[in-house]
Amino acid sequence: MNFLRRLKPSSREGSLAIILLVAVGGTGLINPRFLTGDGTRDLLTSTSVVALLAIGIAPIVVMRHIDLSIASTVGLTAWLIADMSAKNPEFTWVQCFIVGPIIGMAVGVLNGLLVAGLRLPSLVVTLGTLYIVRGLVYVVSNSVDYNAQEMPPSLLDLGQKVFFGLLPFTFLLVIIAMLAVAFFMKYTKGGRDAYAIGSNPPAADLVGLKVFRRTFLAFVFSGFMAGLAGVFYLMRFAQVDSTAFYGQELAVVAAVVIGGVTIMGGSGTVVGAVIGALLVQTIQGGLAALGVDAFWKSAINGLLLIIAIYADRILAVRNEKQLLVQRIRERV
Amino acid sequence: MSKFTTGFQVRKSWDTAILALLAAVIIMASLTTENFLTSLNISYIFSNTSEITIIAFAMLFMIILGEIDLSVASILALGSSMLGWSYAKGAPIWLAIIICLVVGTVCGFINGFLVTKLGLGSLAVTIGTLALYRGIANGILGENTVNEFPEFWTSFGFDTFGTSFMPKTLPLIIFFGLVFGFLLHRTPFGRRTLAIGQSPEAAKFAGINVVKHKMIVFTFTGFMSGVAGVIYTFRFSTAQADNGVGIELLVISAILLGGVSIFGGIGTMWGVIAGVLLAGSVESWLTLQEINAQWRTIVTGILLLISVAAPVLVAKSKERREFKALKS
Numbered sequence: 022m023n024f025l026r027r028l029k030p031s032s033r034e035g036s037l038a039i040i041l042l043v044a045v046g047g048t049g050l051i052n053p054r055f056l057t058g059d060g061t062r063d064l065l066t067s068t069s070v071v072a073l074l075a076i077g078i079a080p081i082v083v084m085r086h087i088d089l090s091i092a093s094t095v096g097l098t099a100w101l102i103a104d105m106s107a108k109n110p111e112f113t114w115v116q117c118f119i120v121g122p123i124i125g126m127a128v129g130v131l132n133g134l135l136v137a138g139l140r141l142p143s144l145v146v147t148l149g150t151l152y153i154v155r156g157l158v159y160v161v162s163n164s165v166d167y168n169a170q171e172m173p174p175s176l177l178d179l180g181q182k183v184f185f186g187l188l189p190f191t192f193l194l195v196i197i198a199m200l201a202v203a204f205f206m207k208y209t210k211g212g213r214d215a216y217a218i219g220s221n222p223p224a225a226d227l228v229g230l231k232v233f234r235r236t237f238l239a240f241v242f243s244g245f246m247a248g249l250a251g252v253f254y255l256m257r258f259a260q261v262d263s264t265a266f267y268g269q270e271l272a273v274v275a276a277v278v279i280g281g282v283t284i285m286g287g288s289g290t291v292v293g294a295v296i297g298a299l300l301v302q303t304i305q306g307g308l309a310a311l312g313v314d315a316f317w318k319s320a321i322n323g324l325l326l327i328i329a330i331y332a333d334r335i336l337a338v339r340n341e342k343q344l345l346v347q348r349i350r351e352r353v
Numbered sequence: 354m355s356k357f358t359t360g361f362q363v364r365k366s367w368d369t370a371i372l373a374l375l376a377a378v379i380i381m382a383s384l385t386t387e388n389f390l391t392s393l394n395i396s397y398i399f400s401n402t403s404e405i406t407i408i409a410f411a412m413l414f415m416i417i418l419g420e421i422d423l424s425v426a427s428i429l430a431l432g433s434s435m436l437g438w439s440y441a442k443g444a445p446i447w448l449a450i451i452i453c454l455v456v457g458t459v460c461g462f463i464n465g466f467l468v469t470k471l472g473l474g475s476l477a478v479t480i481g482t483l484a485l486y487r488g489i490a491n492g493i494l495g496e497n498t499v500n501e502f503p504e505f506w507t508s509f510g511f512d513t514f515g516t517s518f519m520p521k522t523l524p525l526i527i528f529f530g531l532v533f534g535f536l537l538h539r540t541p542f543g544r545r546t547l548a549i550g551q552s553p554e555a556a557k558f559a560g561i562n563v564v565k566h567k568m569i570v571f572t573f574t575g576f577m578s579g580v581a582g583v584i585y586t587f588r589f590s591t592a593q594a595d596n597g598v599g600i601e602l603l604v605i606s607a608i609l610l611g612g613v614s615i616f617g618g619i620g621t622m623w624g625v626i627a628g629v630l631l632a633g634s635v636e637s638w639l640t641l642q643e644i645n646a647q648w649r650t651i652v653t654g655i656l657l658l659i660s661v662a663a664p665v666l667v668a669k670s671k672e673r674r675e676f677k678a679l680k681s
Contacts (some may be wrong), residue, residue, distance in 0.1 A: 314492065
């Protein structure tokens with residue numbers, strides 16, 4: 022036990038990374054292809070949409086809020102961009118990367134105004150916008166689908182681009198976004214405020230933090246990332262219909278929570294969220310390699326989420342006890 | 354004390370507003386369309402909202418407690434899938450129905466166990482079990498559907514009494530409505546529910562067994578979702594894994610429309626019934642106007658936003674008025 026304790030990494034992200042390595046290694050034992058360059062590339066490509074969304078909502082979850090509308094926003098931006106590029110042949114990847122985030126931010130502004138401005142519970146508000154945005158996709162799409170032929174070739178090429186045979190362009194962007202947000206959350210006033218707001222919202226108000234501005238901007242940022250994820254969706258799947266990415270918000274929440282961002286707010290990091298997304302994807306891949314039917318995918322997601330929440334709870338209780346013991350010792 | 358004693362009386366402000374809104378929608382709908390107030394259309398409104406109403410009766414307690422259960426639609430689907438699966442495997446229909454109800458109850462119990470005994474947040478847990486239960490239903494049935502059921506039962510799910518406005522499921526719904534209305538407004542159990550919702554800490558110190566109470570509410574929410582699963586299966590005469598996707602949101606929006614506070618502690622049975630009927634009437638109105646089914650998703654979302662924003666806005670303007678009155 023002592024030996025194990027010495028090996029134990031001090032941070033949540035460290036232990037997650039070890040679990041991830043074990044999961045990758047285990048899957049590699051069953052299916053050696055998983056450990057090759059192709060396997061790694063597949064894993065990173067298929068994780069990039071969820072990972073991007075996880076980076077987007079992690080700050081919101083840290084602030085003890087939630088954004089369930091992201092999956093609908095991905096569907097909306099993906100469909101609208103495909104529609105625009107089908108109608109204007111001169112559309113290139115540059116326009117896609119500009120238009121996508123703008124559409125996403127519009128949804129984010131709506132969420133932000135309702136949650137931060139009116140102080141409504143984010144769960145209900147974003148459930149509402151989940152519906153409204155998905156409904157918009159149904160209405161504007163009118164059952165029209167788009168395939169690879171109608172999309173800008175430059176965008177699809179970018180989606181195929183891989184560095185060193187390992188790192189897809191999309192995941193490179195994920196890493197850049199992750200580092201930027203991680204830096205923001207750790208070293209800037211806005212980031213520290215987010216943790217303060219999440220650990221104790223009324224106290225944050227009393228201390229005079231700019232709760233409205235921080236919450237509002239967090240929702241706009243999550244919308245921005247969801248718009249970007251819509252572009253990524255097109256790059257990965259090269260086809261879109263009105264049900265694109267339907268119901269995937271829960272997979273993102275699962276990834277974030279598994280990555281150690283507590284649903285009760287105030288703790289967790291973006292790096293953890295990305296590792297969580299990778300872990301979920303790896304476990305799915307591992308079970309597929311074991312021959313488990315794809316129909317069980319959602320059940321496994323749910324089970325993973327519950328286990329992660331439970332692990333969080335146990336850690337929190339243990340920390341509390343340790344703090345108490347420490348405090349008593351200091352007194353004595 | 355007034356909140357506890359008003360019971361079945363109509364609460365002022367929001368409840369009155371919702372009743373007025375319901376009346377307005379019914380009048381507008383019957384003026385703008387020809388068929389709104391026909392007995393056939395009324396029976397459609399009742400039967401289209403039957404599962405939502407059944408689940409809402411139980412979910413009302415859940416939201417008053419300050420908890421939430423997002424897994425109800427998945428429980429419905431799992432129950433329905435088990436019903437179809439066991440019937441297709443040769444079980445008699447009564448046994449299949451009992452299996453559906455038992456599955457629902459067990460799912461609710463598991464939710465309750467995770468929330469109360471392990472101390473996890475109900476929002477996160479039921480997002481997890483939402484995926485879990487639906488996933489199990491998927492794993493059992495895959496893409497198969499079961500749609501051969503005895504005619505007696507499909508008629509129970511689908512037909513009305515003669516040509517009246519009453520679907521055959523309505524007496525069952527009324528029965529459950531009376532039971533849960535009585536439970537909430539006329540029994541110590543209901544009063545405890547409201548007390549816990551107002552302040553769990555205070556309720557605990559007043560000697561209420563909060564853990565046991567929540568456990569019971571989670572379990573009967575699961576049971577009612579199982580009942581809704583039975584009705585859903587026979588109404589569409591299909592058992593499949595994606596039955597009732599998204600119903601949990603309709604249930605929650607109907608309850609919030611009915612003036613139940615999302616923060617817990619406030620809510621009446623009348624309000625919920627009015628909320629469900631309002632949502633059902635608006636839906637039926639849109640259908641009769643031949644407005645695209647796609648628009649209805651948007652309307653549901655907007656209704657949900659209004660139902661949560663309106664009480665807050667009303668309270669805020671009231672506060673401002675009182676503040677002004679104090680100043681002058």
